[in-house]
Amino acid sequence: MSKTLQAIRGMNDLVPAQTAVWRVVESRLADIASQFAYQEIRFPIVEQTELFKRAVGESTDIVEKEMYTFTDRNGDSLSLRPEGTAPCVRAGLQQGLIVQQVQRLWYTGPMFRHERPQKGRYRQFYQFGAENFGMPGPLADVELIAMTAQFWQSLGITDAVHLEINSLGTPAVRQQHREALVAYFEQHRDQLDEDSQRRLSTNPLRILDSKNPAMADLIASAPALSDYFDEVSTAHFTQVKQSLDTCGITYRVNPQLVRGLDYYTHTVFEWVTDKLGSQNAICAGGRYDGLVEQIGGKAAPAVGFALGLERLILLLEACDKTPETSAVVDVYWVCVGDAAVQQAMQVAQTLRTAIPTLRLVVDAVGGSFKSQFKRADKSGAAIALILGDDELASQSVQIKYLREDKPQKTILFSELEPCLSRYV
Ligand code: HAM
Numbered sequence: 125m126s127k128t129l130q131a132i133r134g135m136n137d138l139v140p141a142q143t144a145v146w147r148v149v150e151s152r153l154a155d156i157a158s159q160f161a162y163q164e165i166r167f168p169i170v171e172q173t174e175l176f177k178r179a180v181g182e183s184t185d186i187v188e189k190e191m192y193t194f195t196d197r198n199g200d201s202l203s204l205r206p207e208g209t210a211p212c213v214r215a216g217l218q219q220g221l222i223v224q225q226v227q228r229l230w231y232t233g234p235m236f237r238h239e240r241p242q243k244g245r246y247r248q249f250y251q252f253g254a255e256n257f258g259m260p261g262p263l264a265d266v267e268l269i270a271m272t273a274q275f276w277q278s279l280g281i282t283d284a285v286h287l288e289i290n291s292l293g294t295p296a297v298r299q300q301h302r303e304a305l306v307a308y309f310e311q312h313r314d315q316l317d318e319d320s321q322r323r324l325s326t327n328p329l330r331i332l333d334s335k336n337p338a339m340a341d342l343i344a345s346a347p348a349l350s351d352y353f354d355e356v357s358t359a360h361f362t363q364v365k366q367s368l369d370t371c372g373i374t375y376r377v378n379p380q381l382v383r384g385l386d387y388y389t390h391t392v393f394e395w396v397t398d399k400l401g402s403q404n405a406i407c408a409g410g411r412y413d414g415l416v417e418q419i420g421g422k423a424a425p426a427v428g429f430a431l432g433l434e435r436l437i438l439l440l441e442a443c444d445k446t447p448e449t450s451a452v453v454d455v456y457w458v459c460v461g462d463a464a465v466q467q468a469m470q471v472a473q474t475l476r477t478a479i480p481t482l483r484l485v486v487d488a489v490g491g492s493f494k495s496q497f498k499r500a501d502k503s504g505a506a507i508a509l510i511l512g513d514d515e516l517a518s519q520s521v522q523i524k525y526l527r528e529d530k531p532q533k534t535i536l537f538s539e540l541e542p543c544l545s546r547y548v
Pocket of ligand 1: 206207208209210237239244245246247248249250251253254255384385405406407408409410411412427428429430431432433434435
């Protein structure tokens with residue numbers, strides 16, 4: 125026998141028991157997004173590598189070491205999307221959705237990063253994201269945060285997550301801060317680990333994100349971004365905080381929150397949980413006012429977030445809040461003889477047309493009544509229909525209630541529709 129092939133490490137199958145839960149969760153998220161007037165957009169899984177280099181940043185971990193990049197048959201460098209914001213902006217621009225108007229978009233689908241797999245961290249993972257274009261003010265930031273708060277509320281996990289926010293200010297503020305940071309860390313170069321020494325010339329802000337305990341004191345005393353804030357940066361962040369207060373959304377300001385992607389300006393935020401170990405960020409995002417122009421469009425303000433669906437589902441499990449999924453089958457049709465199966469198939473088809481939500485299976489495996497009833501019971505169906513020679517002759521069927529204490533009865537085919545409608 126040949127060797128069984130396995131999925132790629134860090135890339136998971138989802139079996140029906142899982143997809144049923146995912147569907148409930150995804151549709152809940154989509155419903156809430158549409159409550160906020162966000163509309164779905166779909167874009168390809170593969171884009172030009174250049175897009176991510178320009179948007180996410182050449183010196184970020186994602187672009188430097190995590191992208192699945194390959195040369196296609198035309199010799200172009202392409203990458204599997206590691207995130208959705210850059211392609212969303214690219215698609216929004218290409219389709220004329222972002223020009224001089226407010227646009228609210230959401231998306232969902234797989235993203236790819238070559239990270240070290242562990243619980244909550246995968247190489248193919250799913251995000252649900254939303255992006256808002258054309259609203260420069262802090263209310264757009266709060267609108268998105270409010271949407272995410274609504275997700276947790278709807279899924280019953282508000283108590284399991286908390287919101288961290290920070291502001292990265294305007295690009296000018298960041299530049300001044302960057303210079304001050306480089307000067308400070310240069311002075312203490314001997315205390316930096318290898319990774320941070322490298323980042324000093326490529327992406328010094330990311331040193332602040334280091335989890336190395338040996339550098340904790342050094343990082344704590346580093347020049348704070350907020351010390352360089354101009355009026356615009358201060359006003360934007362103050363209004364975000366005030367507005368969150370008004371909406372009753374609690375948060376913690378975390379000056380260490382800098383995010384791993386280069387495009388952010390002003391507000392950044394993360395919803396974190398202490399129930400999932402080290403992969404604790406469920407949802408993250410922020411404002412990225414410079415990105416649309418950077419990708420080649422006319423400058424437009426923008427803000428968005430993405431949540432990790434695997435992490436959300438893991439969190440629901442940890443909180444014992446996995447949503448109920450409905451039975452797969454409502455009605456299971458047991459038949460004796462070929463003619464009965466043929467007739468049942470035909471009637472079943474008219475019933476499915478008449479009752480669109482009806483989930484009906486005709487047993488096509490056959491065998492004894494006993495084995496068919498075993499399958500009917502296992503299917504979770506509420507009702508079994510029985511069709512044998514006698515019933516076939518009289519164009520009727522016997523109804524057996526599998527989950528209720530009700531007597532079996534015989535009804536005509538023509539009475540099936542009103543009878544079964546009550547069970548869906
Ligand atoms: P991100 O922080 O890289 O941001 O990812 C967002 C979320 O995706 C994370 O909080 C996490 O829940 C999930 N996630 C990330 N990497 C993995 C992984 N390897 N395995 C499982 N889940 C993962 C972005 O992607 C930005 N595009 C968010 C954004 C949208 N900012 C503005 N608009």
